[in-house]
Amino acid sequence: MKAAGLFSVRMRAASGTRHLSGAERIVPFGLVSAVLGQFFERAWSKDLTPDEIVLTVEPLGDTAIQERDALPFLDVPADGEAECRKLASIALQGAGVSLAAAEEAFQALEHGPSPEGSAMRGAMIMDSRTGERMEPDRARGIRVSRFDWSDEASRRITDELNRLGLTHFRTREALALATKVAHAPGIVAELCWSDDPDYTAGYVASPGFGYVRLPLLKQQGKTGGGRAFFIDNRSFALDAFTAYLTLQPVVITKAGRCSRTTDMTIALF
Ligand code: WAQ
Ligand code: MG
Numbered sequence: 591m592k593a594a595g596l597f598s599v600r601m602r603a604a605s606g607t608r609h610l611s612g613a614e615r616i617v618p619f620g621l622v623s624a625v626l627g628q629f630f631e632r633a634w635s636k637d638l639t640p641d642e643i644v645l646t647v648e649p650l651g652d653t654a655i656q657e658r659d660a661l662p663f664l665d666v667p668a669d670g671e672a673e674c675r676k677l678a679s680i681a682l683q684g685a686g687v688s689l690a691a692a693e694e695a696f697q698a699l700e701h702g703p704s705p706e707g708s709a710m711r712g713a714m715i716m717d718s719r720t721g722e723r724m725e726p727d728r729a730r731g732i733r734v735s736r737f738d739w740s741d742e743a744s745r746r747i748t749d750e751l752n753r754l755g756l757t758h759f760r761t762r763e764a765l766a767l768a769t770k771v772a773h774a775p776g777i778v779a780e781l782c783w784s785d786d787p788d789y790t791a792g793y794v795a796s797p798g799f800g801y802v803r804l805p806l807l808k809q810q811g812k813t814g815g816g817r818a819f820f821i822d823n824r825s826f827a828l829d830a831f832t833a834y835l836t837l838q839p840v841v842i843t844k845a846g847r848c849s850r851t852t853d854m855t856i857a858l859f
Contacts, residue, residue: 596655599625605638661846664803666802668805668852670806682781686822695818713731754848777821777831792807
């Protein structure tokens with residue numbers, strides 16, 4: 591598929607140096623202005639009033655688009671922060687992340703991974719064995735863009751997630767992002783929970799077992815959150831990794847299996 595007539599549209603909102611919200615779409619010309627309007631409303635409807643909202647439109651020209659199937663989605667309705675963190679750690683270790691690196695990431699997300707201890711605009715890159723931070727800019731991190739659902743896959747995944755009672759747009763958007771990230775060269779796993787104080791759910795994703803959602807990776811009211819991309823240092827090149835995540839358009843054309851389990855380890859391993 592060629593991207594002729596398609597545009598990358600994105601939004602980020604900030605208050606001073608603090609990142610507040612962001613969003614990404616790939617849409618045809620006819621939808622660009624509507625999506626810009628939706629993004630503006632989303633940025634402005636946050637509890638914290640941004641003092642800057644950046645809306646970006648880039649024509650994708652004839653860049654080839656990669657089409658992907660969504661990662662399989664597994665909801666694990668575990669109780670409490672401690673249990674959810676324990677399960678996230680088990681999933682990360684099953685994907686090839688060391689216990690030390692997983693704990694390093696929990697600490698960073700808990701306290702706000704940017705140098706001022708606030709949310710980053712993008713993600714940390716962590717060595718999956720040592721936990722060493724590898725992103726060149728620790729305030730900004732690496733920001734994934736140029737990904738979206740096709741219309742058909744978007745309808746399908748919305749239905750599937752609704753069937754599980756998961757109706758928030760964040761879940762669908764996070765699954766799209768995690769699907770793109772899972773195909774990055776050198777990736778081992780991803781950990782995420784929101785910096786939004788009202789959103790306590792997060793996930794672990796890996797190319798092997800897909801997206802695992804956990805309902806309470808932090809306590810309600812806490813602003814610490816973010817993303818960690820764990821990489822295998824032996825097959826990782828920063829330039830290729832960054833180019834793929836920031837420039838390669840990826841459209842998810844197929845919704846994957848969506849299920850729920852109370853026994854994560856049996857479902858995954
Ligand atoms: N690329 C890289 N990192 C990002 C991006 C991006 N495009 N967007 C957000 N981040 C980082 C950034 O550090 C944010 O502070 C952090 O992730 C959280 O972003 O199944 O809503 O947009 O319901 O607050 C998890 C979904 C929700 C769980 C995640 O993240 C579920 C969410 P937010
Ligand atoms: Mg946020």
